[in-house]
Amino acid sequence: xxxxxxxxxxxxxxxxxxxxxxxxxxxxxxxxxxxxxxxxxxxxxxxxxxxxxxxxxxxxxxxxxxxxxxxxxxxxxxxxxxxxxxxxxxxxxxxxxxxxxxxxxxxxxxxxxxxxxxxxxxxxxxxxxxxxxxxxxxxxxxxxxxxxxxxxxxxxxxxxxxxxxxxxxxxxxxxxxxxxxxxxxxxxxxxxxxxxxxxxxxxxxxxxxxxxxxxxxxxxxxxxxxxxxxxxxxxxxxxxxxxxxxxxxxxxxxxxxxxxxxxxxxxxxxxxxxxxxxxx
Ligand code: PAF
Numbered sequence: 001x002x003x004x005x006x007x008x009x010x011x012x013x014x015x016x017x018x019x020x021x022x023x024x025x026x027x028x029x030x031x032x033x034x035x036x037x038x039x040x041x042x043x044x045x046x047x048x049x050x051x052x053x054x055x056x057x058x059x060x061x062x063x064x065x066x067x068x069x070x071x072x073x074x075x076x077x078x079x080x081x082x083x084x085x086x087x088x089x090x091x092x093x094x095x096x097x098x099x100x101x102x103x104x105x106x107x108x109x110x111x112x113x114x115x116x117x118x119x120x121x122x123x124x125x126x127x128x129x130x131x132x133x134x135x136x137x138x139x140x141x142x143x144x145x146x147x148x149x150x151x152x153x154x155x156x157x158x159x160x161x162x163x164x165x166x167x168x169x170x171x172x173x174x175x176x177x178x179x180x181x182x183x184x185x186x187x188x189x190x191x192x193x194x195x196x197x198x199x200x201x202x203x204x205x206x207x208x209x210x211x212x213x214x215x216x217x218x219x220x221x222x223x224x225x226x227x228x229x230x231x232x233x234x235x236x237x238x239x240x241x242x243x244x245x246x247x248x249x250x251x252x253x254x255x256x257x258x259x260x261x262x263x264x265x266x267x268x269x270x271x272x273x274x275x276x277x278x279x280x
Contacts, residue, residue, distance in 0.1 A: 001083040003090045013089055014140055022049035026141035031055040032072035033081050036176035036184035040145045041085045043173050047143055052089040053082050054135050061127030072189055106130045112248050113156045120238045125156050132157055136168055143169035149183050151273040183272045190268040201233030206274045210259050214277040235263035245280030256280020
Protein backbone atom coordinates (compact mmCIF):
# COMPACT_ATOMS: atom_id res chain seq x y z
CA UNK A 1 0.00 0.00 0.00
CA UNK A 2 1.31 3.44 -0.89
CA UNK A 3 0.69 6.06 1.81
CA UNK A 4 0.63 9.50 0.24
CA UNK A 5 0.44 12.90 1.92
CA UNK A 6 1.14 15.33 -0.91
CA UNK A 7 -1.06 16.12 -3.90
CA UNK A 8 1.67 15.84 -6.54
CA UNK A 9 2.55 12.30 -5.44
CA UNK A 10 -1.13 11.40 -5.38
CA UNK A 11 -1.64 12.66 -8.92
CA UNK A 12 1.32 10.63 -10.10
CA UNK A 13 0.01 7.42 -8.50
CA UNK A 14 -3.45 8.01 -9.99
CA UNK A 15 -1.91 8.66 -13.41
CA UNK A 16 -0.28 5.22 -13.13
CA UNK A 17 -3.65 3.53 -12.48
CA UNK A 18 -5.23 5.42 -15.38
CA UNK A 19 -2.40 4.53 -17.76
CA UNK A 20 -2.96 0.87 -16.91
CA UNK A 21 -6.67 1.29 -17.69
CA UNK A 22 -7.61 0.43 -14.10
CA UNK A 23 -10.90 1.39 -12.46
CA UNK A 24 -10.24 3.26 -9.22
CA UNK A 25 -12.67 3.21 -6.29
CA UNK A 26 -12.41 5.61 -3.34
CA UNK A 27 -13.54 5.07 0.24
CA UNK A 28 -13.50 8.49 1.98
CA UNK A 29 -13.10 8.26 5.78
CA UNK A 30 -12.09 10.26 8.82
CA UNK A 31 -10.07 7.32 10.18
CA UNK A 32 -10.63 5.56 13.54
CA UNK A 33 -11.48 2.64 11.34
CA UNK A 34 -13.72 -0.27 12.35
CA UNK A 35 -15.28 -3.31 10.72
CA UNK A 36 -17.85 -1.06 9.01
CA UNK A 37 -15.07 0.71 7.10
CA UNK A 38 -13.51 -2.62 6.17
CA UNK A 39 -16.86 -3.66 4.69
CA UNK A 40 -16.75 -0.48 2.55
CA UNK A 41 -13.23 -1.43 1.43
CA UNK A 42 -14.48 -4.89 0.54
CA UNK A 43 -17.25 -3.41 -1.60
CA UNK A 44 -14.71 -1.08 -3.22
CA UNK A 45 -12.55 -4.06 -4.12
CA UNK A 46 -15.51 -5.82 -5.75
CA UNK A 47 -16.29 -2.68 -7.75
CA UNK A 48 -12.91 -1.85 -9.22
CA UNK A 49 -9.30 -2.77 -9.90
CA UNK A 50 -7.70 -0.40 -7.41
CA UNK A 51 -8.89 0.79 -4.01
CA UNK A 52 -7.94 4.15 -2.52
CA UNK A 53 -8.92 5.16 1.03
CA UNK A 54 -8.68 8.71 2.30
CA UNK A 55 -8.26 9.59 5.96
CA UNK A 56 -8.84 13.22 6.81
CA UNK A 57 -10.53 14.53 9.95
CA UNK A 58 -12.22 17.44 8.27
CA UNK A 59 -12.41 20.45 10.61
CA UNK A 60 -15.03 22.28 8.54
CA UNK A 61 -17.76 19.70 9.14
CA UNK A 62 -17.58 20.01 12.94
CA UNK A 63 -19.51 22.73 14.76
CA UNK A 64 -17.75 24.89 17.40
CA UNK A 65 -19.15 22.78 20.27
CA UNK A 66 -18.58 19.43 18.59
CA UNK A 67 -15.90 16.79 19.03
CA UNK A 68 -13.26 17.81 16.43
CA UNK A 69 -10.39 18.00 18.92
CA UNK A 70 -11.20 14.71 20.62
CA UNK A 71 -12.21 12.80 17.48
CA UNK A 72 -10.15 9.56 17.66
CA UNK A 73 -6.95 9.70 15.59
CA UNK A 74 -5.06 6.45 15.18
CA UNK A 75 -3.14 6.72 11.91
CA UNK A 76 -0.72 3.85 12.41
CA UNK A 77 -3.39 1.37 13.43
CA UNK A 78 -5.62 2.52 10.55
CA UNK A 79 -2.79 2.20 8.02
CA UNK A 80 -2.03 -1.32 9.24
CA UNK A 81 -5.68 -2.36 8.93
CA UNK A 82 -5.94 -0.96 5.41
CA UNK A 83 -2.71 -2.54 4.27
CA UNK A 84 -3.90 -5.93 5.59
CA UNK A 85 -7.21 -5.38 3.79
CA UNK A 86 -5.33 -5.06 0.49
CA UNK A 87 -5.89 -1.32 -0.07
CA UNK A 88 -3.64 0.06 -2.84
CA UNK A 89 -3.41 3.70 -1.86
CA UNK A 90 -3.91 5.61 1.38
CA UNK A 91 -4.41 9.36 0.92
CA UNK A 92 -3.73 11.26 4.16
CA UNK A 93 -3.43 14.96 3.33
CA UNK A 94 -2.30 17.37 6.04
CA UNK A 95 -4.79 20.12 6.87
CA UNK A 96 -2.64 22.79 5.09
CA UNK A 97 -2.87 20.79 1.85
CA UNK A 98 -6.67 20.68 2.08
CA UNK A 99 -7.23 24.23 3.29
CA UNK A 100 -4.23 26.36 2.33
CA UNK A 101 -4.10 30.02 3.39
CA UNK A 102 -6.68 31.99 1.50
CA UNK A 103 -8.98 29.04 0.89
CA UNK A 104 -12.38 30.61 0.23
CA UNK A 105 -14.57 28.26 -1.81
CA UNK A 106 -17.37 26.00 -0.73
CA UNK A 107 -20.21 23.82 -1.91
CA UNK A 108 -23.67 24.09 -0.47
CA UNK A 109 -26.33 21.57 -1.44
CA UNK A 110 -29.76 23.04 -0.74
CA UNK A 111 -32.90 21.03 0.03
CA UNK A 112 -31.77 17.59 1.01
CA UNK A 113 -29.12 18.95 3.40
CA UNK A 114 -31.53 21.22 5.29
CA UNK A 115 -33.69 19.07 7.62
CA UNK A 116 -32.59 16.60 10.33
CA UNK A 117 -28.78 16.76 10.68
CA UNK A 118 -28.73 20.01 8.70
CA UNK A 119 -31.10 21.65 11.19
CA UNK A 120 -29.16 20.37 14.22
CA UNK A 121 -25.63 20.86 12.85
CA UNK A 122 -25.62 24.14 10.89
CA UNK A 123 -22.85 24.19 8.27
CA UNK A 124 -22.10 20.49 8.67
CA UNK A 125 -23.13 19.46 5.16
CA UNK A 126 -21.38 22.44 3.55
CA UNK A 127 -18.20 21.13 5.17
CA UNK A 128 -18.93 17.57 4.03
CA UNK A 129 -19.86 18.52 0.44
CA UNK A 130 -16.82 20.76 0.05
CA UNK A 131 -14.32 18.23 1.39
CA UNK A 132 -15.85 15.35 -0.59
CA UNK A 133 -15.73 17.45 -3.78
CA UNK A 134 -12.06 18.17 -3.04
CA UNK A 135 -11.34 14.49 -2.38
CA UNK A 136 -13.05 13.62 -5.68
CA UNK A 137 -10.96 16.21 -7.55
CA UNK A 138 -7.77 15.03 -5.90
CA UNK A 139 -8.22 11.27 -6.27
CA UNK A 140 -10.40 11.35 -9.42
CA UNK A 141 -12.00 7.99 -8.70
CA UNK A 142 -14.42 6.19 -11.03
CA UNK A 143 -16.61 5.30 -8.06
CA UNK A 144 -16.85 6.11 -4.35
CA UNK A 145 -18.41 4.12 -1.53
CA UNK A 146 -20.36 5.63 1.39
CA UNK A 147 -22.20 3.92 4.24
CA UNK A 148 -25.95 4.28 4.68
CA UNK A 149 -25.29 4.83 8.38
CA UNK A 150 -24.86 8.51 7.38
CA UNK A 151 -27.96 8.33 5.25
CA UNK A 152 -28.45 12.07 4.79
CA UNK A 153 -24.76 12.53 3.94
CA UNK A 154 -25.16 9.91 1.19
CA UNK A 155 -28.22 11.76 -0.14
CA UNK A 156 -26.33 15.09 -0.12
CA UNK A 157 -23.39 13.57 -1.99
CA UNK A 158 -25.64 11.92 -4.57
CA UNK A 159 -27.37 15.28 -5.16
CA UNK A 160 -24.03 17.12 -5.49
CA UNK A 161 -22.64 14.58 -7.95
CA UNK A 162 -25.79 14.77 -10.08
CA UNK A 163 -26.08 18.56 -9.93
CA UNK A 164 -22.40 19.21 -10.71
CA UNK A 165 -22.02 16.47 -13.37
CA UNK A 166 -19.25 14.75 -11.47
CA UNK A 167 -18.38 11.59 -13.44
CA UNK A 168 -18.32 9.36 -10.36
CA UNK A 169 -20.55 6.43 -9.49
CA UNK A 170 -21.77 6.71 -5.90
CA UNK A 171 -22.32 3.36 -4.21
CA UNK A 172 -24.25 3.20 -0.90
CA UNK A 173 -23.58 0.35 1.51
CA UNK A 174 -26.01 -0.97 4.12
CA UNK A 175 -25.14 -0.07 7.71
CA UNK A 176 -22.86 -2.56 9.44
CA UNK A 177 -24.03 -3.44 12.94
CA UNK A 178 -22.55 -4.93 16.11
CA UNK A 179 -24.01 -8.27 17.25
CA UNK A 180 -26.59 -6.50 19.44
CA UNK A 181 -27.72 -4.23 16.57
CA UNK A 182 -25.87 -0.98 17.39
CA UNK A 183 -24.73 0.69 14.16
CA UNK A 184 -20.92 0.65 13.88
CA UNK A 185 -19.44 4.13 14.30
CA UNK A 186 -16.08 5.61 15.26
CA UNK A 187 -17.96 7.60 17.91
CA UNK A 188 -19.05 4.39 19.70
CA UNK A 189 -15.52 4.48 21.18
CA UNK A 190 -16.68 7.40 23.36
CA UNK A 191 -19.32 5.27 25.11
CA UNK A 192 -18.51 4.10 28.63
CA UNK A 193 -19.72 0.58 29.43
CA UNK A 194 -23.07 1.64 30.87
CA UNK A 195 -23.85 3.96 27.94
CA UNK A 196 -22.76 1.31 25.46
CA UNK A 197 -25.41 -1.00 27.00
CA UNK A 198 -28.04 1.74 26.92
CA UNK A 199 -27.17 2.57 23.28
CA UNK A 200 -28.94 -0.57 22.12
CA UNK A 201 -32.14 1.46 22.63
CA UNK A 202 -31.33 3.28 19.38
CA UNK A 203 -31.70 0.34 16.95
CA UNK A 204 -34.50 -1.11 19.12
CA UNK A 205 -36.54 2.10 19.07
CA UNK A 206 -36.14 2.39 15.30
CA UNK A 207 -37.02 -1.29 14.87
CA UNK A 208 -40.22 -1.00 16.94
CA UNK A 209 -41.33 2.15 15.08
CA UNK A 210 -40.47 0.65 11.70
CA UNK A 211 -42.60 -2.45 12.39
CA UNK A 212 -45.58 -0.33 13.45
CA UNK A 213 -45.33 1.89 10.37
CA UNK A 214 -44.72 -0.92 7.88
CA UNK A 215 -47.77 -2.74 9.28
CA UNK A 216 -49.90 0.34 8.57
CA UNK A 217 -49.98 1.65 12.17
CA UNK A 218 -50.14 5.32 13.18
CA UNK A 219 -46.78 6.85 12.15
CA UNK A 220 -46.94 9.79 14.61
CA UNK A 221 -47.65 7.42 17.52
CA UNK A 222 -44.78 5.17 16.37
CA UNK A 223 -42.35 8.12 16.28
CA UNK A 224 -43.50 9.22 19.73
CA UNK A 225 -43.03 5.70 21.09
CA UNK A 226 -39.48 5.61 19.67
CA UNK A 227 -38.71 8.97 21.31
CA UNK A 228 -40.02 7.65 24.63
CA UNK A 229 -37.90 4.49 24.38
CA UNK A 230 -34.79 6.60 23.76
CA UNK A 231 -35.57 9.00 26.58
CA UNK A 232 -36.23 6.10 28.99
CA UNK A 233 -32.78 4.70 28.09
CA UNK A 234 -31.13 8.02 29.04
CA UNK A 235 -30.90 9.68 25.62
CA UNK A 236 -31.62 13.32 24.85
CA UNK A 237 -33.43 13.10 21.54
CA UNK A 238 -32.60 15.50 18.67
CA UNK A 239 -35.10 13.91 16.30
CA UNK A 240 -36.93 10.76 15.31
CA UNK A 241 -38.38 11.34 11.85
CA UNK A 242 -40.07 9.57 8.99
CA UNK A 243 -39.12 11.01 5.58
CA UNK A 244 -39.22 10.34 1.86
CA UNK A 245 -36.11 8.24 1.13
CA UNK A 246 -34.99 10.37 -1.85
CA UNK A 247 -35.84 13.95 -0.91
CA UNK A 248 -35.71 13.57 2.89
CA UNK A 249 -38.85 15.73 2.87
CA UNK A 250 -42.36 14.75 3.94
CA UNK A 251 -43.10 11.05 3.35
CA UNK A 252 -45.27 10.35 0.31
CA UNK A 253 -47.68 7.40 0.29
CA UNK A 254 -46.50 4.69 -2.12
CA UNK A 255 -42.90 5.97 -2.23
CA UNK A 256 -39.96 4.49 -0.24
CA UNK A 257 -39.67 5.93 3.25
CA UNK A 258 -36.85 6.12 5.77
CA UNK A 259 -36.91 6.38 9.52
CA UNK A 260 -34.01 8.34 11.04
CA UNK A 261 -32.99 9.25 14.57
CA UNK A 262 -30.30 11.26 16.33
CA UNK A 263 -29.84 11.42 20.08
CA UNK A 264 -27.17 12.10 22.68
CA UNK A 265 -26.22 9.96 25.62
CA UNK A 266 -23.98 11.74 28.14
CA UNK A 267 -22.57 13.95 25.39
CA UNK A 268 -22.06 11.24 22.76
CA UNK A 269 -24.29 11.84 19.77
CA UNK A 270 -25.45 8.75 17.88
CA UNK A 271 -27.38 8.59 14.62
CA UNK A 272 -29.08 5.65 12.96
CA UNK A 273 -31.72 4.93 10.31
CA UNK A 274 -33.70 2.12 8.74
CA UNK A 275 -35.69 1.64 5.57
CA UNK A 276 -39.42 1.27 6.16
CA UNK A 277 -40.71 -2.06 4.91
CA UNK A 278 -37.17 -2.99 3.80
CA UNK A 279 -37.71 -0.60 0.89
CA UNK A 280 -35.59 2.54 0.31
O1 PAF B 1 -18.43 9.98 6.66
C1 PAF B 1 -17.29 10.48 6.87
O2 PAF B 1 -16.41 9.82 7.42
C2 PAF B 1 -17.02 11.92 6.47
O3 PAF B 1 -18.15 12.71 6.61
C3 PAF B 1 -16.44 12.05 5.05
C4 PAF B 1 -17.40 11.56 4.01
C5 PAF B 1 -15.13 11.28 4.97
C6 PAF B 1 -16.14 13.53 4.75
O4 PAF B 1 -15.25 14.06 5.68
